[in-house]
Amino acid sequence: MMEKMLAELLALCQTQPIPDSKFEEFLVQLEELQKDGYHKVMVFSNFRNTQVWLRKQLAQRSNAYQLAGLFDIKDWI
Numbered sequence: 797m798m799e800k801m802l803a804e805l806l807a808l809c810q811t812q813p814i815p816d817s818k819f820e821e822f823l824v825q826l827e828e829l830q831k832d833g834y835h836k837v838m839v840f841s842n843f844r845n846t847q848v849w850l851r852k853q854l855a856q857r858s859n860a861y862q863l864a865g866l867f868d869i870k871d872w873i
Contacts (some may be wrong), residue, residue, distance in 0.1 A: 817855055 829837055841847050 816853075819850075822850075823857070 824836060839847075839850060841850075
């Protein structure tokens with residue numbers, strides 16, 4: 797019984813994204829910029845991990861975003 801409950805909880809955790817308040821605020825700001833007529837936004841970060849994380853988050857949310865990478869980030873579209 798306990799194993800089944802744990803398996804169900806694990807499955808739920810894997811399908812539900814963990815809320816990230818900073819990313820949620822980023823999406824709110826992005827939406828506001830789009831409402832104001834801005835259709836392209838550049839985000840700068842010195843950290844590759846942040847760049848990759850942001851790309852993955854945006855890709856998971858919607859395919860409406862066109863993503864581009866600069867410098868040596870070859871895995872961006």
